[in-house]
Amino acid sequence: MDYENAEKILEVKHLKQYFNVGKSDEVHAVDDISFDIYKGETFGLVGESGSGKTTTGRAIIHLYEPTSGEILFDGKNVDSFTSKQEKRDFRQEMQMIFQDPYASLNPRMKVKDIVAEGIDINNLAKDDDDRTKQVEDLLETVGLNKDHSSRYPHEFSGGQRQRIGIARALAVKPKFVIADEPISALDVSIQAQVVNLMKKLQREQGLTYLFIAHDLSMVKYISDRIGVMHYGQMLEIADSDEIYAHPLHDYTKSLLSAVPVPDPEFERARQEIAYDGGQENDGKERHLVEIAPRHWVRAADDEIDMYTQRAHEASLIQD
Amino acid sequence: MDNENNILEVRNLQVNFKTYAGDVKAIRNVSFDLRKGETLAIVGESGSGKSVTTRTIMGLNASNADIASGSIMYKGQDLLKKSEKEMEGIRGQDIAEIFQDPMTSLDPTMKIGRQIAEPLMVHKGMKKDKAWAQALEMMKLVGITDAESRINDYPHQFSGGMRQRIVIAIALINYPEVLIADEPTTALDVTIQAQILNLMKELQDKISTSIIFITHDLGVVAGMADRVAVMYAGKIVEYGTVDEIFYNPKHPYTWGLLSSMPTLDSSGDELPSIPGTPPDLLDPPTGDAFAARNAYALKIDTEQEPPFFKVSDTHYAATWLLHPDAPKVTPPAQIVERQEKYAKMQQALAQAQQTTGPVEEEEEQQ
Numbered sequence: 115m116d117y118e119n120a121e122k123i124l125e126v127k128h129l130k131q132y133f134n135v136g137k138s139d140e141v142h143a144v145d146d147i148s149f150d151i152y153k154g155e156t157f158g159l160v161g162e163s164g165s166g167k168t169t170t171g172r173a174i175i176h177l178y179e180p181t182s183g184e185i186l187f188d189g190k191n192v193d194s195f196t197s198k199q200e201k202r203d204f205r206q207e208m209q210m211i212f213q214d215p216y217a218s219l220n221p222r223m224k225v226k227d228i229v230a231e232g233i234d235i236n237n238l239a240k241d242d243d244d245r246t247k248q249v250e251d252l253l254e255t256v257g258l259n260k261d262h263s264s265r266y267p268h269e270f271s272g273g274q275r276q277r278i279g280i281a282r283a284l285a286v287k288p289k290f291v292i293a294d295e296p297i298s299a300l301d302v303s304i305q306a307q308v309v310n311l312m313k314k315l316q317r318e319q320g321l322t323y324l325f326i327a328h329d330l331s332m333v334k335y336i337s338d339r340i341g342v343m344h345y346g347q348m349l350e351i352a353d354s355d356e357i358y359a360h361p362l363h364d365y366t367k368s369l370l371s372a373v374p375v376p377d378p379e380f381e382r383a384r385q386e387i388a389y390d391g392g393q394e395n396d397g398k399e400r401h402l403v404e405i406a407p408r409h410w411v412r413a414a415d416d417e418i419d420m421y422t423q424r425a426h427e428a429s430l431i432q433d
Numbered sequence: 434m435d436n437e438n439n440i441l442e443v444r445n446l447q448v449n450f451k452t453y454a455g456d457v458k459a460i461r462n463v464s465f466d467l468r469k470g471e472t473l474a475i476v477g478e479s480g481s482g483k484s485v486t487t488r489t490i491m492g493l494n495a496s497n498a499d500i501a502s503g504s505i506m507y508k509g510q511d512l513l514k515k516s517e518k519e520m521e522g523i524r525g526q527d528i529a530e531i532f533q534d535p536m537t538s539l540d541p542t543m544k545i546g547r548q549i550a551e552p553l554m555v556h557k558g559m560k561k562d563k564a565w566a567q568a569l570e571m572m573k574l575v576g577i578t579d580a581e582s583r584i585n586d587y588p589h590q591f592s593g594g595m596r597q598r599i600v601i602a603i604a605l606i607n608y609p610e611v612l613i614a615d616e617p618t619t620a621l622d623v624t625i626q627a628q629i630l631n632l633m634k635e636l637q638d639k640i641s642t643s644i645i646f647i648t649h650d651l652g653v654v655a656g657m658a659d660r661v662a663v664m665y666a667g668k669i670v671e672y673g674t675v676d677e678i679f680y681n682p683k684h685p686y687t688w689g690l691l692s693s694m695p696t697l698d699s700s701g702d703e704l705p706s707i708p709g710t711p712p713d714l715l716d717p718p719t720g721d722a723f724a725a726r727n728a729y730a731l732k733i734d735t736e737q738e739p740p741f742f743k744v745s746d747t748h749y750a751a752t753w754l755l756h757p758d759a760p761k762v763t764p765p766a767q768i769v770e771r772q773e774k775y776a777k778m779q780q781a782l783a784q785a786q787q788t789t790g791p792v793e794e795e796e797e798q799q
Contacts, residue, residue, distance in 0.1 A: 162622035162623070162624065162625075163593075163622055271710050272479075273710065274710075301478040301479055301649060302478070302649055302650075302651070302690060302693055302694055303478060303689060303690065303693050303706060303707035304478075304706075304710070305693070306693035306694075306704040306705065306706030306707070307706045307707075307708070309704055310703055310704055310706055313703075328622060328623065330623065331652075331694070331695045332695055334695070335695035335704060368624065369623065369624060371627075372623040372624045372626065372627040373623055373652065374623075374626070374627075374630075374650060374652025374653045374655065374656055375652050375655065376651035376652045376654070376655050376679065376691060376694055377655055377679065378655045378656075378675045378676055378679050378680075379774075379778075380655070381652075381655045381656035382656075384656065386627055386631075389624075
């Protein structure tokens with residue numbers, strides 16, 4: 115990725131997403147996060163369950179009304195779309211691929227109708243022949259056969275269903291795709307197939323991805339940049355190679371140290387780094403600070419020196 | 434038993450499931466040993482037969498399962514010949530299982546103290562007070578904090594990681610000889626997974642149990658297993674020590690599995706993947722079941738099933754590539770790297786033995 119001339123496609127500004135506001139069980143699922151995504155890149159969002167990564171994805175595609183903050187897509191505030199046409203255009207440009215390939219396809223619809231639903235809603239096909247052709251092209255693009263179009267979802271394996279989900283997302287020619295754990299439910303050998311397909315489609319169609327996952331090795335593989343979330347907050351953002359080689363935040367270090375590696379020698383020598391979640395609850399005000407070029411860490415004012423020191427030690431900053 | 438070091442010996446096991454469409458041949462002639470105190474990992478994709486194998490050991494198969502042949506020897510007795518009543522005495526006592534999903538394997542309406550104490554009361558006829566006291570000890574052992582007050586809580590009051598600790602406490606309360614762990618950490622976050630895996634290793638030392646560990650996560654296998662068996666389409670295709678499988682794999686399916694997992698330092702555009710999908714076990718293909726997805730397939734693979742070829746005393750693989758007449762092939766780049774690492778490790782080991790060798794001889798003479 116060339117970030118010098120990169121254009122922002124998505125800007126998340128101070129997004130807060132609370133649930134059960136005003137009740138005793140108020141949840142701050144996402145608590146004041148800000149980040150940008152550039153055109154053509156893959157932004158990986160990682161974190162444990164409950165970190166708010168899925169909520170962030172859903173807020174971006176406007177499945178929730180944000181509690182506060184702004185989401186700008188192509189410079190326009192997502193919350194400002196009022197007319198049906200504006201909302202429809204937005205949904206055409208931003209699409210989603212879901213985690214569970216079994217639950218996300220309607221079992222009573224044929225594959226061609228599932229894939230063509232977006233085409234129908236947005237009137238993207240001239241006539242029936244055009245619709246059929248578009249569906250067949252899409253199925254071919256994702257590595258399925260056009261003969262598959264009149265079958266039902268239950269006739270497919272998990273990996274094939276995920277390909278159908280991808281074809282459906284691509285049917286309306288989106289610019290931006292949110293993939294929420296798209297491979298977690300698949301077998302290892304099939305995961306690689308789906309990831310390769312997503313990368314190929316990105317090259318061919320210039321797509322931008324927000325890739326949400328908890329499998330850290332796969333996220334690193336597919337992402338250009340990665341954001342680490344914990345308890346509704348963004349703790350660190352950096353290029354994926356850099357964040358894995360030189361994590362600056364203690365939580366990122368701890369998370370990475372827990373990833374099992376398919377190498378017995380490495381595993382025998384593994385040292386896990388514990389993280390005390392309490393260290394964020396000292397009442398200090400924290401925000402994302404650019405410690406090294408394009409490497410952001412959530413820090414309080416008196417912690418910036420410490421992180422800068424760490425960045426120096428890792429030679430992320432040239433003197 | 435063939436070998437006194439074995440706690441469990443599975444021989445020529447064949448399991449079919451009767452369905453309307455015909456017989457699904459889920460386990461097709463599987464044999465393996467579980468040694469005393471070791472952790473044997475069984476890896477493979479969904480549908481490869483890992484879980485059916487362990488469910489057969491536990492006597493927990495669905496009612497349409499038909500055990501066509503084989504034996505499972507445990508302490509000189511064939512578990513397949515046991516009645517359901519007899520199996521009830523063995524399950525949870527000699528052989529226990531940790532299931533994948535801690536949400537569904539606990540009873541939501543029962544206090545966890547009772548769930549942990551139940552195996553003691555059922556199998557050992559222990560009185561409630563004594564059983565609960567032991568349950569409390571076990572809760573402390575598996576690291577549930579504030580055990581005295583939490584013993585009266587219900588499962589929904591615990592987090593996923595804590596629930597899995599409770600499941601482990603239930604499985605281990607009778608100090609079983611064999612523990613079957615079927616994807617015990619798949620539903621957990623990586624940091625919690627690391628805690629649970631460490632706990633299992635620690636407890637294995639304390640109560641000297643043998644573990645069959647089922648998972649599809651090769652990273653977890655590398656950290657947990659002493660030996661590994663790789664399953665594909667209802668068969669074991671390769672088995673060996675953990676180092677042999679990770680650094681010197683011989684079966685193309687093992688190659689595919691190892692290379693399709695990105696490591697934290699892999700990069701590049703294309704991740705090596707195994708094309709296609711596993712075969713339909715209603716009608717398993719003749720020859721090597723992996724042949725259709727195998728870039729290294731030979732003509733004979735589609736005609737004749739490969740036998741196990743010996744790689745070392747502990748390492749066997751069922752692929753024709755190991756036949757003396759087979760053409761030489763170069764494995765994928767990542768595998769070659771692993772094999773180079775293995776060669777270096779072997780060299781270092783041989784050197785270490787050379788320097789210590791004479792000393793041992795002297796001792797023998799004395």
